[in-house]
Amino acid sequence: MKSTIIAAAIAGLLACGTALAAETAQQSKMKTCNQDAGDRKGDERKAFMKECLSAKPAKATPQERMKTCNAEAAGKTGDERKAFMKECLSAK
Known part of the structure; x- marks a missing residue:
């Protein structure tokens, strides 16, 4: 019985810690x-x-937009990446 309560308390603390970490x-x-x-x-x-x-x-500078779009385009290659970057960089 005690071990079940302790395990539940530890699980609760871990869940709270994870939730608090995400700002x-x-x-x-x-x-x-x-x-x-x-x-x-x-x-x-x-x-x-x-x-x-x-x-x-404030609106992102072109350099900041490029950095963000590059990060979001990770894993895309070729025409898919080119189309994504065009759309991402032109987004308002």
Whole structure:
């Protein structure tokens, strides 16, 4: 009985650790905005956080798009890769 409870507890802890390790984009954005808010307090902080969290990410530079598209094209070759890269790089 005790070994079953211990095994379930360990499995639960491992599952929680895995879930906590995966930081979502929203969590990352919140973390960055909190750091950028610095010493602001009250209404000033609230206004800053609202603006920061609602801000759209800057458009990727052509170099960043190329890097991202290359990573996504891994495993593709020939005409398939060429067509994928054309579509990926032209996406808005």
